[in-house]
Amino acid sequence: MIRTVACSVLLLVASAPAPGATPRAPQSYPSEDALRRYAQARLLEERGATDEALGEYSRQVLADPRSVSGLVRLSELAARLGRASTSLDFARRALAVDSTSARAWWLLGSAEFNLGRAHEALASLARAVAADSTQADYVRTYARVAEQLDRFDLSAPAYRRAVELDWDDGESWFQLAAAEARRGRFEEARHALNEALAHNPIRPGVFFLQGWVAEGLGRGDEAIGHYREHLDLHDDDLVTRRRLVHLLARAGRWDEALAEARAVLRRAPEDAEAIEEAAELAFRAGRPDEAERLVARLDALAPADLPALARRVELLARNGRHEEGARRARAWTAEHPGDYRGPLLAGRALAIGGDVEGALSEALRARSLAPDSLAPRLLHGRILQNAKRWAEAASVWEEIAGRWPDLIPVRLDLAACRVELKDSAGAERAVRDILSRAPDHPTALNFLGYLLADENRNLDEAEDLIQRAVAKDPDNGAFVDSMGWLHYRRGRLAEARRELERAVELTDGDPIVREHLGDVYRDLGLRDLAREQYRKALEADSTAAGARRKLDGLR
Structure with missing residues (x-):
């Protein structure tokens, strides 16, 4: 959605002026004829007589085959005329004479890209930028090709360089914002987008990007507003509408989410995923009749497909209809006796619905039908652990x-x-x-590090383990919590506070993380803040005995 169709690199090349064209001094030409033809070609070019200029440059290069300026002009004119192969040939000839020519590398990379050789183009354009990073056209072209290859780690710094060279380049600001958003760097994206808006507040796609950035920053209501502004202009954009559905659902705004899901269905009536999502929302919005009609539509789409049946069964189970889900799974089993996947599916439905004994019975039946299979054992263990x-x-x-x-x-x-x-x-x-x-398994590193920190032993090893885990996934809330708890165990309360406040955000207020943060606030003497965290931990998990005991101790 954000990545607008890239402008033709040929057009970019064709419209870009030469950065201080540097034809060789008259005395360096092997003949007066070569110099005269070069001058005539430039004059024709300025008058817009491109074909005639091309002929004069060709004759100039015949008289002086090592004329880099002539070869570069031929490459540029060929690009202007849409002749990518010819442009590539002349750029290569120029580089054979002078391998440091930034403009020749730029022309070569542009031609390669327009011939469908994007990876080669990226390498050539990198050479152009390395040779002369002061030319915004070189940097922008490099950024666009990197973007087409989904190399946002390269395109974002390139667009940043482009706006350093031309602060008023609103399009590069916009593309920088999009690239930073794709890298998950939403604060940087927000800053770049604000600059883009200052230069062009009506640029197509701006509402979507504003919504995406707001969503990434956790500003759900703001994101919803921007997505709706975008959809007012682009009613048929299903990608954005689905993002809006998910945001509304995440906020528990079931009726609004269902209304948007219906809009998706009107444009994609046979889309099983859209039907399933609408059914889920209908259940959540308290519209069971509508939900059941949607489930019936799913039945009609793929009545005999087991994966599709599994999705329907789990949909029913998630919404208080686990017995109905299990009944459907058993009906499939009756048609496929001896196949362990039927009891497996029935067991999953019952487990989701909280019927532990029924789920265990189905899991054991699946195990008996497939004694050497892994899946029934995994379900068996999961049911027991969840219970x-x-x-x-x-x-x-x-x-x-x-x-x-x-x-x-x-x-x-x-x-x-x-x-x-x-x-x-x-x-x-x-x-x-x-x-x-x-x-280097990050979850195992974190598990052991946290275990040691929680038991207040081998803290040097614990710190090393957790640091290695965080290095692999810096935004993993569980890992950040472990680092905060390690700091707490080592008496580093300021560092513990910083990490645990961040961990609360990353985990959407996990009760264990809140209890940890409450402990830090308590030891810092911030009793009101500590009470707030313990209360919120109990709101999320009423069985959190530790948080309850600590809250009582602060009263």
């Missing part, structure tokens, strides 16, 4: 880890169960086993 039956779940994970030793997520689940069973040594063994197989 907080830690010892039984750990037993299943141990069995799986023994048969499939390289399944790292299973070993992490095993470690988590052992933590709940107060078997710290067993949890540590499980995670160290992972790190012996995958030394």
Whole structure:
């Protein structure tokens, strides 16, 4: 949506003036004829007689085959006439004479791009920018090609250089904002977008980009407003409308989200994903009749497809109809006796609905139908772990880890169960086993680092482990929480506060993170702030005994 169709690089080349064209001094020409023809060609070019100028440059180069200025002008005129192959040939000939010619590298890269050789073009344009980074045209062309290749790590710095060279280049400001947004650098994108708006407040696509940046900064209401402004102008933009649906749903604005989902369906009536999303929202908005009609539409689209059936079953289960979901799964099983996937699906539906015993029965049935299959075992273990039956779940994970030793997520689940069973040594063994197989696995690094920090031991090792995890995923809220907790354990309250405040934002207020932040505020003497965090932790998880005890202690 944001990445507008790039202007033809040929047109950019054709319209760009030569940066201080430097034909050789008269005495350097091998003949007066070559000099005369070059001068005549420039005159014809200025008069707009492109074909005649091309002929004169050609004759000049025949008289002086090593004339870089003549070869460069031929390359530029060929580009202006849309002859990319010819432009490429003359640029190469110019570089054969002078490999440092920035303009020849630029022309070569532009021709390569227009011939569909984008990766080669990027390398050539990088040479042009390296040879002369003061020419905005070179930098902009490099940025556009990098953007087409989704190399936003390259296009963003290039666009930033372009606006340094030409602060009034509103389009480069806009493209810089888009590139920074694609890199997840939304604060930088916001600044660039403000500059773009100052130069061109009615630029097409600006409302969408404003919405995207606001969404990235966590300003949901602002993003919703901008997306709606965009859709007022582009009613058929389903990508943006779907983003709007998701934002409204995230805010719990079910009726509004459903209205937008209906608008998507009007334009994509056979889109299974859109129908499923509308059905979900209809359930949430308290419109079960509409939701059931939408589920019936899904049934009609793919009645015999098992993955599609699985999505419908889970949709029903998420919305209080797990028995209906399980019934559908069992109906499929009746038509496919002996296939473990039917009981597996019924078990998932019942587990989502909170029927632990029913879900376990289906999982065990799936295991009996496929005794050597992994999937039924995974469901069995997950049901037990979600039900907080830690010892039984750990037993299943141990069995799986023994048969499939390289399944790292299973070993992490095993470690988590052992933590709940107060078997710290067993949890540590499980995670160290992972790190012996995958030394840089970020979740395992964080798990062990947090375990050590939480138990206030081996803090040097814990800090190293957590730092390595954060380096791999700096915006992972769980990792940032671990770093904040490590700082707290080491008495670095200011650093702990900074990291944990950020972790609360990154985790959308996870109750454990809030409790950690409350502990920091309490130890800093900020009792009101501490109470607020403990209260919010309890609002999110009423079973958080630690937060309740600490809140009571501050009253």
